Amino acid sequence: MTGWIAADWGTSRLRIWALGAGGDVTGSATSDEGMSRLTPDAFEPAFLRAAAGLLPEAGTVEVLICGMAGARTGWQEVSYAAVPCDPIACPERITTSDPRLNVRIIPGLSQSAPLDVMRGEETQIAGFLTVHPGYDGVICLPGTHTKWVRVAQGRVLTFRTAMTGELFDLLATRSTLAGLTDDGWDEAAFDQAVSVAVRSTGALAADLFGLRAAGLLEHVAPGAARARLSALLIGQEVASMRPIWQDRPVALIGDATLEDLYRRALDAAGQRAESFDAGELTLTGLCAAFETFREDCQ
Amino acid sequence: MTGWIAADWGTSRLRIWALGAGGDVTGSATSDEGMSRLTPDAFEPAFLRAAAGLLPEAGTVEVLICGMAGARTGWQEVSYAAVPCDPIACPERITTSDPRLNVRIIPGLSQSAPLDVMRGEETQIAGFLTVHPGYDGVICLPGTHTKWVRVAQGRVLTFRTAMTGELFDLLATRSTLAGLTDDGWDEAAFDQAVSVAVRSTGALAADLFGLRAAGLLEHVAPGAARARLSALLIGQEVASMRPIWQDRPVALIGDATLEDLYRRALDAAGQRAESFDAGELTLTGLCAAFETFREDCQ
Numbered sequence: 001m002t003g004w005i006a007a008d009w010g011t012s013r014l015r016i017w018a019l020g021a022g023g024d025v026t027g028s029a030t031s032d033e034g035m036s037r038l039t040p041d042a043f044e045p046a047f048l049r050a051a052a053g054l055l056p057e058a059g060t061v062e063v064l065i066c067g068m069a070g071a072r073t074g075w076q077e078v079s080y081a082a083v084p085c086d087p088i089a090c091p092e093r094i095t096t097s098d099p100r101l102n103v104r105i106i107p108g109l110s111q112s113a114p115l116d117v118m119r120g121e122e123t124q125i126a127g128f129l130t131v132h133p134g135y136d137g138v139i140c141l142p143g144t145h146t147k148w149v150r151v152a153q154g155r156v157l158t159f160r161t162a163m164t165g166e167l168f169d170l171l172a173t174r175s176t177l178a179g180l181t182d183d184g185w186d187e188a189a190f191d192q193a194v195s196v197a198v199r200s201t202g203a204l205a206a207d208l209f210g211l212r213a214a215g216l217l218e219h220v221a222p223g224a225a226r227a228r229l230s231a232l233l234i235g236q237e238v239a240s241m242r243p244i245w246q247d248r249p250v251a252l253i254g255d256a257t258l259e260d261l262y263r264r265a266l267d268a269a270g271q272r273a274e275s276f277d278a279g280e281l282t283l284t285g286l287c288a289a290f291e292t293f294r295e296d297c298q
Numbered sequence: 299m300t301g302w303i304a305a306d307w308g309t310s311r312l313r314i315w316a317l318g319a320g321g322d323v324t325g326s327a328t329s330d331e332g333m334s335r336l337t338p339d340a341f342e343p344a345f346l347r348a349a350a351g352l353l354p355e356a357g358t359v360e361v362l363i364c365g366m367a368g369a370r371t372g373w374q375e376v377s378y379a380a381v382p383c384d385p386i387a388c389p390e391r392i393t394t395s396d397p398r399l400n401v402r403i404i405p406g407l408s409q410s411a412p413l414d415v416m417r418g419e420e421t422q423i424a425g426f427l428t429v430h431p432g433y434d435g436v437i438c439l440p441g442t443h444t445k446w447v448r449v450a451q452g453r454v455l456t457f458r459t460a461m462t463g464e465l466f467d468l469l470a471t472r473s474t475l476a477g478l479t480d481d482g483w484d485e486a487a488f489d490q491a492v493s494v495a496v497r498s499t500g501a502l503a504a505d506l507f508g509l510r511a512a513g514l515l516e517h518v519a520p521g522a523a524r525a526r527l528s529a530l531l532i533g534q535e536v537a538s539m540r541p542i543w544q545d546r547p548v549a550l551i552g553d554a555t556l557e558d559l560y561r562r563a564l565d566a567a568g569q570r571a572e573s574f575d576a577g578e579l580t581l582t583g584l585c586a587a588f589e590t591f592r593e594d595c596q
Contacts, residue, residue: 072514080515114504115511145474145507161511162503163474170468176443176461202500203538205460205531206412209443213413213459216370217378233503240501 002026002054004062006286007047009069010120011036011144014046017283018054019290025283027054035068043075044096047103055100063103064091064290066282067120070105080110080117084157087126088289090297104296106289109156116161121147124253124278127285129154137249140241140273142258144169148241150248160244162237165258168230171208177229180215184223191264193228197235198269207232230261238265245271253278300324300352302360304584305345307367308418309334309442312344315581316352317588323581325352333366341373342394345401353398361401362389362588364580365418368403378408378415382455385424386587388595402594404587407454414459419445422551422576425583427452435547438539438571440556442467446539448546458542460535463556466528469506475527478513482521489562491526495533496567505530528559536563543569551576 003021007014012034018027031050038046047063048055055061070078070092081089091104108119121141129135129151141147144165150157172181200207211229214220220228238245250266250273252259259275266273301319305312310332316325329348336344345361346353353359368376368390379387389402406417419439426437427449439445442463448455470479498505509526512518518526536543548564548571550557557573564571 110511110515112515115508115515117511117514160501160504161507162501163507163510164503166473167503167506170473174472175464175468200500201538202498202502202534203458203460204500204502205462205465205535206458206538208465209459209461210413212461213408213415216415217408217410217413236500237503240499240504 002056002061004064004290005051005054006283006290007063007065007069008120008123008282008286009065009067009074010034011068014050015282016051016054017286019287023287029054035071035074040073040075043069044098044101047101048098060100060102062290063101064106064286065103066106066123066286066289070108071119075105078105078107080108083109083111083159084155085109086154087122087129087151087156088285088292091289091293093296104293109159111159114160116159118147118159118161121149122156123285123289124281125149125151125156125285126288127281127283128251128253128276130284130288131281132251135249135251137251138245139251139253140245140262141278142252142254142262146237146262148244150244158244160241162241164233164237168233172226172229177208177211177215177225180211180220180222180225181229182222182226184221184226186221186223186227189224190227190231190261191268193231194235194265195268197232198239198265200236200239202236202240204232204236207236231265234261234265235268238262238269242269250274251276253281300354300359302362302588303349303352304581304588305361305363305367306418306421306580306584307363307365307372308332309366312348313580314349314352315584317585321585327352333369333372338371338373341367342396342399345399346396358398358400360588361399362404362584363401364404364421364584364587368406369417373401373403376403376405378406381407381409381457382453383407384452385420385427385449385454386583386590389587389591391594407457409457412458414457416445416457416459419447420454421583421587422579423447423449423454423583424586425579425581426549426551426574428582428586429579430549433547433549435549436543437549437551438543438560439576440550440552440560444535444560446542448542456542458539460539462531462535466531470524470527475506475509475513475523478509478518478520478523479527480520480524482519482524484519484521484525487522488525488529488559489566491529492533492563493566495530496537496563498534498537500534500538502530502534505534529563532559532563533566536560536567540567548572549574551579
């Protein structure tokens, strides 16, 4: 029997878990109806479709959601909590039509200097801190918009987002580099190029053109060019984030392939990092938030 | 009567001038059939269409072309001259079908460390050096792929290309910043943002996400966001090129609007720059090359 429902609603994907009264997972579902494919009034029907097999036949169920469902263009916009603060602030109840649903969304985090925001990663951070209480270091969450987060004493102190994944996709598929970089992958080329990029002085726009010049002047296999583009972007990001990670433990949370690239870039910069599975930590964070905020707090 | 024909065939545009025996311009034509719209076998018909009113009724005419017509995907690929060297190496004759045409294309320039290439700008540089012989300094040619060129004693010593213009177009129209940055322009926002960006430490991917965060957390008018995106990219480019321009005169050659932005970015970095018209310099460079290489040299 479903005690409550947890959900992670991102830009491209919705994941749902049904939790029993004892906290055990009694069912789950996924959908590709991410935020980017939905208008605000399409969220509730999309949720009901995806969660159909998990909803109780009678009565209402508590639903706790993290991620982009709380964005301005999501289901309903919820606030940001300003760092420094606990990773998870009180979830905000939103209005729904179906009488079976009592839906709350976890606020994102914001920072005033430098200006920054996150939605969803705060829940993975909370999950990580549940498993590693007292962690004092940096959490890096690689993705389309990679987050570098300084945490200590159970709180998020500061963070920085780099849109490296999005730059990679734009450059590899839509730029003058596209013919060079749209396919293949050469692991050795990544390691060679990232060891240079992490010592970069920040001439990204020029280094990118260097990839094009290499394609014209030398024979560069597409897989090598694609790996070099990734190495250039990740390496320069790692270099620019040195003030955050220098002399601190680094935990990587994310997709295994991307985690591996960031781990190798950090290694080239002289920093060891440990990898953790994002999927499990999201659910752990949602469960911790559900326990902490059993009652509405507003 | 047409003595010879000069042409600048770029990625998006073809410009043609007819020159009299005395070097005077006796006619001109333009076409939007740039390299990006043509397959190699479409160049000759496109040239004949655009130059129709300028060709002699009988006999052959010498045609000297600079720019992307000599690229791998152009009319016919011609070589690169390796710097350090004179801006213009011996033009290469290409094969044509129409008996009225004797066509030569000016080689591009290449550099081995760091790898770089140019096609077309070498002719503007030659034009500039014709008007300013003995110039010892830097020529910056802003554009989709901006060139920074160190010249002295009539030669190109070294150069660097930044794909800043292309990054701006991709980010302003196809990224998650697009909704913020696709329209308008705020001059004061550019100057404010560029004064910060020229002191950048190179965290471009993070600074770009800062524009998105500003759009979510603060009211930012689209014109201000667009100007800030441009300022961020141009400012960081100017900062990264400091080793080239520091303590040297800087001449800007290009589109007047872009020239103005680069001039203001350099000014914010503490460097004065002087602007010159690109159109006139291209023709001046083509005429100088025609005089220097009246005969085939291969």
